[in-house]
Amino acid sequence: MSEPKIAREVAEQEVKDWCDQLECILDDGIGDRLILAVMAGRLSLDSDSEVFTLKLRSPLTLENGEVLSDLKIAGPTFSQQQKATKGTEDMNVISARMLSAVTGQPSGILDRLQMKDINTAVTLVGFFG
Amino acid sequence: MGAVRAGDIRQLVIKGREFDVRGGDANVNVDTGGFNNEASPNGNGETHITQRRKLAGFSDCPISIDDVRGDLEFVQDISDAGVVEPVTMTLTSGVVYAGALVPIGEIMKATGDGTLALEMRGKRFEQI
Numbered sequence: 001m002s003e004p005k006i007a008r009e010v011a012e013q014e015v016k017d018w019c020d021q022l023e024c025i026l027d028d029g030i031g032d033r034l035i036l037a038v039m040a041g042r043l044s045l046d047s048d049s050e051v052f053t054l055k056l057r058s059p060l061t062l063e064n065g066e067v068l069s070d071l072k073i074a075g076p077t078f079s080q081q082q083k084a085t086k087g088t089e090d091m092n093v094i095s096a097r098m099l100s101a102v103t104g105q106p107s108g109i110l111d112r113l114q115m116k117d118i119n120t121a122v123t124l125v126g127f128f129g
Numbered sequence: 130m131g132a133v134r135a136g137d138i139r140q141l142v143i144k145g146r147e148f149d150v151r152g153g154d155a156n157v158n159v160d161t162g163g164f165n166n167e168a169s170p171n172g173n174g175e176t177h178i179t180q181r182r183k184l185a186g187f188s189d190c191p192i193s194i195d196d197v198r199g200d201l202e203f204v205q206d207i208s209d210a211g212v213v214e215p216v217t218m219t220l221t222s223g224v225v226y227a228g229a230l231v232p233i234g235e236i237m238k239a240t241g242d243g244t245l246a247l248e249m250r251g252k253r254f255e256q257i
Binding site for chain 2: 062063064066079083100101104106107108109111112
């Protein structure tokens with residue numbers, strides 16, 4: 001494992017500060033995933049807009065040659081949540097719809113991302129729940 | 130080798146809003162732009178080719194209109210503004226087309242089936 005860019009203690013405090021700002025409670029296992037991403041220098045929060053930027057562990061090269069290297073994750077609106085849960089109770093489907101809504105990325109692009117990046121992104125959506 | 134090559138539109142997002150595209154017998158025309166050719170014979174049998182540029186985009190896309198959400202008004206507003214907006218279209222195969230397009234033609238909802246037959250055009254609509 002490469003040397004982390006941010007010390008664990010600093011990363012833990014960062015995530016705790018986000019929880020305070022966004023008024024949320026994270027389970028330990030979920031928080032650990034985010035702490036590791038912060039330690040690796042891949043996760044940050046714009047405090048003003050409350051939008052997370054997640055640098056992908058595995059950037060995606062698109063068909064047109066462009067590279068998708070990060071995801072911007074904003075808090076979902078009630079309308080987006082309603083649409084994500086419409087007509088289904090399958091959590092995979094709901095997560096996929098919600099992720100597409102909050103990142104602005106089409107579902108076909110998200111399909112191609114590695115699960116490690118998807119899992120971290122889905123965890124971030126939980127901040128706004 | 131099996132591969133999905135036809136079917137429904139899985140997702141259509143216009144200016145950040147996701148629209149429901151009717152399934153079933155919907156047959157959307159996707160155009161990546163480029164050039165159209167017309168050909169006619171010269172007297173000597175050679176081919177006289179007229180080539181004209183065509184815009185990229187899509188047509189005959191049946192959008193299921195949600196009146197409560199103001200879908201029709203949303204598209205009309207984009208048309209009124211007369212500027213291209215970001216559009217992504219995910220096909221059932223997972224292929225994604227993206228570009229900046231503007232609505233073309235009449236923006237009308239048919240109350241019988243609740244759909245808007247949408248056409249949008251722009252400089253580029255490419256696979257990403």
